[in-house]
Amino acid sequence: MYDIIIVGAGPAGLTAAIYARRASKKVLVLEAKTYGGQIINTLDIENYPVEAHISGFDFATKLYNQVKDLGAEIIYEKVVDIKDNHETKEVITTKNKYAAKALILATGSENRKLGIENENELIGKGVSYCATCDGAFYKKKNVAVVGGGNTALEDALYLTDIVNKVYLIHRRDEFRGAESTLNQLKDKENMEFIYNSNVTKLNANDKLESIEITNKDGSKRIIEVEGLFIAVGRIPENENFGKLVKLDNSGYIIAGENCNTNVRGIFVAGDNRTKEVRQLVTATSDGAIAATEAIKFINNEITY
Ligand code: NAP
Numbered sequence: 001m002y003d004i005i006i007v008g009a010g011p012a013g014l015t016a017a018i019y020a021r022r023a024s025k026k027v028l029v030l031e032a033k034t035y036g037g038q039i040i041n042t043l044d045i046e047n048y049p050v051e052a053h054i055s056g057f058d059f060a061t062k063l064y065n066q067v068k069d070l071g072a073e074i075i076y077e078k079v080v081d082i083k084d085n086h087e088t089k090e091v092i093t094t095k096n097k098y099a100a101k102a103l104i105l106a107t108g109s110e111n112r113k114l115g116i117e118n119e120n121e122l123i124g125k126g127v128s129y130c131a132t133c134d135g136a137f138y139k140k141k142n143v144a145v146v147g148g149g150n151t152a153l154e155d156a157l158y159l160t161d162i163v164n165k166v167y168l169i170h171r172r173d174e175f176r177g178a179e180s181t182l183n184q185l186k187d188k189e190n191m192e193f194i195y196n197s198n199v200t201k202l203n204a205n206d207k208l209e210s211i212e213i214t215n216k217d218g219s220k221r222i223i224e225v226e227g228l229f230i231a232v233g234r235i236p237e238n239e240n241f242g243k244l245v246k247l248d249n250s251g252y253i254i255a256g257e258n259c260n261t262n263v264r265g266i267f268v269a270g271d272n273r274t275k276e277v278r279q280l281v282t283a284t285s286d287g288a289i290a291a292t293e294a295i296k297f298i299n300n301e302i303t304y
Contacts, residue, residue, distance in 0.1 A: 002028045004294050005091050005100035007079050008237075010037020011280055012270025013106035014063045015287025016294075021070035023295045028098060029067070030091065032078035036060025037108045038234075038271075039280055043132035043158075048280050059280075082244050084263055102294040105241060105253060105261070106269040106287065109234035109278075114146065118202045119230075126208020131155035131229045138163045143227035144211060145169070146199050152231035153177035153185060159229065160188040167223055169194045169213055197221075199228065236272040248274050259290035267294050 004020045006013045009031035020027045034040065042056030051059075068074065077093035082103065091098045111129040113119055119127060128134040131145070135158060143163050145156045148170035154177075156168045168185070173195040175182055185191050194213060201212035203222070210224045236251045245261040245268070246254045252275075253268040255261050261268050269286035271278045296302045 001088065002026045002098065002100040003298055004028075004102050004104060004291070005030065005089070005098055006104045006106055007091070008037065008106035008108055008270070008272075009035040009064070009074060010106060010108045010270060010283065011039055011060070011063065012037075012108070012283040012287040012290070013104065014067045015284040016104045016106060016269055016291040017067045017072040017287075018070060019288050019291035020295065021067070021072050023291075025295060025298065027072040028100070029072055029074045030079055030093060030098070031074065031076055034076075035064045035074070037283075041130045041133050045280060080240060082241065084244060084266065086264075089265060101298050102265045102267065104259075104267045104269055104287075104290045104294055105238075105245070105272065106290070107237040107241075107272050108283075109236045109271045111230070112233045112235050114199060114230055114232065116199065116202060118204060122202055122204055122208050122228075125206065126204065126226055127202070127228050127230065129230050131158050131231075134227070134229075135159050135162050138227040140164045141226045142224060143167070143229060144199070144223060144225045145229045145231060147231035147233070148172060148175045148177060149231065149233060150177040150181065151233075153181040155229050155231050156191065157181060157185055157188070160185070160190055163190070163227070165190045165192065167192050167194055167225065169197050169199060171198050172196065194221075202228070234271070238272050257289070259286055259293055265294075265297050267291075267297075 003025035006016050006029045009029050039056040040060045045054050077095050081092040083090040088099045089103045142165045144167040146169045159166045196216040197213045200214040203210045253273045255268045255273045259267045267290040269290035270283040
């Protein structure tokens, strides 16, 4: 029996593990993929206190080593179900069952897809969700970015320095991403903005060759690109938790700044909870809070 099981080894989950281990709790971290979560794909982190520049990989690896050195167990298994037996929480993975007094759900979020034909089949053959990971494959080629948030703007800006031409396709005529990034993009000679349009077709012959975009007025255009970077937001990875804790309409676990869910002894940390600002620093902050709350719960210091 563990004191605390943490589901997810991203910045929120690993920070929770640090706090729980420093309180001498027996901790298991379960991770379905690899440690680090989405930050591992970030080329350069510039907005985390103290380090002016650090790669996502280095950040995640340092954090992982810190957690291992503190004595947390980390097992790579996908959680498929959780049962709340009140005094204990049972966590079922594809391979095993584990029990704990308290749980922290820190599963983060995954890329939202466009949902068009061939999108999945063309991943790695022209379709990508990570410009900093895959941009270098498109040196001097034409690519498109789809989306209107900070990720799409930053991806487009990053790609303008690598590729021949970047088309930025957005479904509206206003971006929700930062104006400062947009202004930098407007200064780039190899940028073309395409507004009020959706990508409606991927044309490929083994690899992506062109995309069809459809304007709100119904007109269509074919653009020859070898790469399509899809940056249309993220979806919380809470699909196994809907029966356990309350989710909002977008699938985020409902919790306030104290990271308590509606279920006693189950806490949430990071991008998969309802919150205003989803950043690395707020994910680690959540990890600290969720662990502190879980420790108080185990020590009978929370009165519900
Ligand atoms: P986001 O802010 O949710 O933006 C998603 C964009 O994709 C929106 O412009 C949306 O259009 C569009 N979209 C959604 N579904 C679509 C679909 N099916 N087809 C076409 N377009 C679609 O996502 P994000 O850019 O990944 O950012 C996520 C969070 O991380 C945000 O809070 C963001 O500020 C933050 N972030 C911060 C930084 C930074 O601080 N440096 C960098 C990256 C991300 P509409 O606008 O029409 O809804």
